[in-house]
Amino acid sequence: xxxxxxxxxxxxxxxxxxxxxxxxxxxxxxxxxxxxxxxxxxxxxxxxxxxxxxxxxxxxxxxxxxxxxxxxxxxxxxxxxxxxxxxxxxxxxxxxxxxxxxxxxxxxxxxxxxxxxxxxxxxxxxxxxxxxxxxxxxxxx
Numbered sequence: 658x659x660x661x662x663x664x665x666x667x668x669x670x671x672x673x674x675x676x677x678x679x680x681x682x683x684x685x686x687x688x689x690x691x692x693x694x695x696x697x698x699x700x701x702x703x704x705x706x707x708x709x710x711x712x713x714x715x716x717x718x719x720x721x722x723x724x725x726x727x728x729x730x731x732x733x734x735x736x737x738x739x740x741x742x743x744x745x746x747x748x749x750x751x752x753x754x755x756x757x758x759x760x761x762x763x764x765x766x767x768x769x770x771x772x773x774x775x776x777x778x779x780x781x782x783x784x785x786x787x788x789x790x791x792x793x794x795x796x797x798x
Contacts, residue, residue, distance in 0.1 A: 682754040684720050684727060690768035695732025698750040699775060700725045702743055705782050710761060713778055717770040719761035720752075726760075727752055734772035741785035 686692055698720070701709060706726035710716060718729040727747070735746045780787045 680754050681751045682757065684718075684729065684750040684752060684757060685759075686718055686729065686768045687759070687762060690718065690763070690766065692729070692768055694769070696729050696750050696768065697732050697734055698727040698747040698752060699730055699734070699740060699770075699772070699779070700727045700745040700747060700752060701779060701782075702726075705779070708782060709775070709778055713770065714774055715763070715765075715771055716761055717763050718759060718768045719770070720757040721760045722755035722757045724755060725752070725757070727757060728770040728775055729768050730772040730775065731769050738772075738776055738789045740776065741780055741783050743783065744779050 684696075684698055686696065703721065703724055703726055706719075706721060709726070709728070710719060716728070720727040720729075725745075727750075729750060732749070735748075740746045777787055779785075
C-alpha cells in the first residue's frame with residue numbers, strides 16, 4: 658500500500674508501460690484511447706472485479722492481475738473523495754507490478770470509467786457509506 662501512495666508526484670508522458678525500481682508499473686492504455694484528462698487507477702481486490710464490471714453503467718479500460726482489478730479514471734478523481742478500504746487509489750496509474758493485463762477495453766473513444774458511479778458501487782459492495790467533502794460547506798469563516 659505504501660508503494661501505491663508514494664507514486665503521487667510521478668508523471669510519465671504517453672501511454673507506455675513503465676516499470677520503476679519500487680516494483681510498480683504504469684498501466685498502459687491502448688494507443689487508440691488517448692487519456693486527455695490524465696489517468697489514475699482505482700483498484701479493488703479481485704473478488705469484487707466481476708461484480709463491478711457487470712454492474713457499472715459504463716466501464717473504461719480495466720486491468721487485472723491475480724489479486725487486483727484496476728479501473729482507469731481521470732486524474733484527480735480522488736479530490737474530495739475517500740475511496741473506501743479495501744479499494745486503493747493509484748495516482749498516475751502506477752500499480753504493483755504483478756503483471757496486470759488489459760481485460761476490458763471500452764467501445765467508446767474514452768479510456769475512463771466514470772469515477773462517481775465507480776465510487777458509489779465500491780461503497781455499496783464494501784458496505785461503507787459514501788463520504789465526500791464539499792469545499793466551503795461546514796468550514797469556519
